[in-house]
Amino acid sequence: MSELSGIDHLDRQILSKLVEDGKMPYTDIAKQLFVSSGTIHVRMKKMEHMGIVTGSSLQIDYSKLGYDIMAFLGIYLDKSSLYDEVSEQLKAIPEIVEANYTTGLYSVFAKIICKDTNHLRLILHDKIQKIAGIQRTETFISLEQSINRPINLVEDPD
Numbered sequence: 001m002s003e004l005s006g007i008d009h010l011d012r013q014i015l016s017k018l019v020e021d022g023k024m025p026y027t028d029i030a031k032q033l034f035v036s037s038g039t040i041h042v043r044m045k046k047m048e049h050m051g052i053v054t055g056s057s058l059q060i061d062y063s064k065l066g067y068d069i070m071a072f073l074g075i076y077l078d079k080s081s082l083y084d085e086v087s088e089q090l091k092a093i094p095e096i097v098e099a100n101y102t103t104g105l106y107s108v109f110a111k112i113i114c115k116d117t118n119h120l121r122l123i124l125h126d127k128i129q130k131i132a133g134i135q136r137t138e139t140f141i142s143l144e145q146s147i148n149r150p151i152n153l154v155e156d157p158d
Contacts (some may be wrong), residue, residue, distance in 0.1 A: 006050055010035065011043055012153040015053070019150040022056050062113050069114040070145065072137060073128070074138040076104035082133035089131045095123050106138070117141075 010033065017029045026040040031041075032034035062070075077086060083101055090099050090110065099132045114120040120139070128137060 003130060007047065007052065009013055009154070010039075011047060014043055015047070016041060017153045018056075019153070022058075030113045041127070058073075067113050067115050069116060069120050070142040071112050071114070072140040072142065073110040073124075074140070075108040075110060075128075076105075076135040076137070077107040078133050078135050080107055086131055090128070093123065093127050095119075096128075 013033055014029060017024055017032065026044070027037045030037040030040045031069070044053065075086075077083060086108065087099065090096050090108070095112050095114055096110050097113055100109050101107065102109045112120070112123065114123060120141075124137065124139065128134065
């Protein structure tokens with residue numbers, strides 16, 4: 001498997017540690033994995049160069065900053081060929097934090113974070129539904145996020 005993907009078990013262990021705690025210093029990872037910190041640096045640079053590691057992010061509890069609504073939007077397009085144009089316009093709406101081109105009922109499935117239901121209504125009515133090419137939307141408000149985790153990169157599921 002390591003020949004196909006270009007990474008080995010140590011690379012997966014490094015990724016697993018960083019996914020668990022993105023602020024973990026390379027020296028701590030090196031100690032836990034019994035390798036040098038230089039090895040961690042080299043491996044990370046290799047995975048960045050390969051495009052496996054594409055950046056890092058910070059996880060924020062948005063509700064503690066006054067953003068109490070997380071919703072998912074199923075977006076129907078007039079024609080699937082409008083996806084690129086619509087996607088570019090959706091990127092301009094900061095409350096949309098994820099958007100995926102999908103199979104099934106919706107052309108686009110998006111995640112949106114808003115302060116309250118009024119804010120959500122304004123974003124839907126004044127921004128999203130006015131985008132040319134969007135036929136209609138369906139909104140699903142999340143009541144609770146019970147699972148938010150990365151996939152296990154170290155243990156084999158079999």
